Amino acid sequence: MIKTYRKVATIQAEQFDGSDEMFKKYNITPPMPLDPDYTINTLEGDMVLGVNDWIATGVDGEHWAIRDDIFKKSYMEVGNDKKIVKAVQFDSWDEEMMSTIGVYTYDYGIHLININxxxxxxxxxxxxxxxxxxxQFVIPDEDWKAKK
Incomplete structure (x- = not known):
């Protein structure tokens, strides 16, 4: 049976530009005459990496590649340098609170519509x-506590 899941951790990511600096930083293998792809070593083995793909860093310092189009569909930048004007912890299923913060329900869960x-x-x-x-962004409680 297929179930719905959500990502609960934030990641650090940097877009690969093909520079020598990034080759060294992420131990990237450059293209070779018989293998025209860049590769990056991941926990699952070597992974193909293209210029403009993203290099993600997980909670344990591991790296993996994400194609640019997939990255843009899956991740949104968390405003590290933006000023937070409001933070509300969703700790109640109260209808009044839900309407105040723009939340609505479906049979399979609770949703928030963000600005995009x-x-x-x-x-x-x-x-x-x-x-x-x-x-607006939804930040899991454990990530919010880690930022403070």
């Missing part, structure tokens, strides 16, 4: 953070 019109799963304890530019 994307649907994001929302679980009890998650933080809904609003930045000065009006963008």
């Amino acid at each position: 019109g994307l649907q994001v799963f929302l679980s009890q304890g998650d933080w809904i953070v609003t930045y000065q530019d009006g963008s």
Whole structure:
């Protein structure tokens, strides 16, 4: 049976530009005459990496490649340098609170519509953070506590 899951951890990512600096930093293998692909070593073995792909770094310092189009569909930048104007912890299924923060329900879960019109799963304890530019992000409680 297929179930729905959400990512609960934030990642660090840098877009690969083919520079010598990035070759050294991420131990990337350059293209060879018989193998025209860049490769990066991951926990699952070598992975093909293209210029403009993203190099993600996980919680244990591991790296993996993400194609640019997949990255843009899957991740949104968390405003590290943006000013937070409001942070609300979603700790209640109260209808009044849900309407105040723009949350609505479906049979299979709770959602929040962010500024870009994307649907994001929302679980009890998650933080809904609003930045000065009006963008909103859902940050899991454990990630929110780690930032403080």
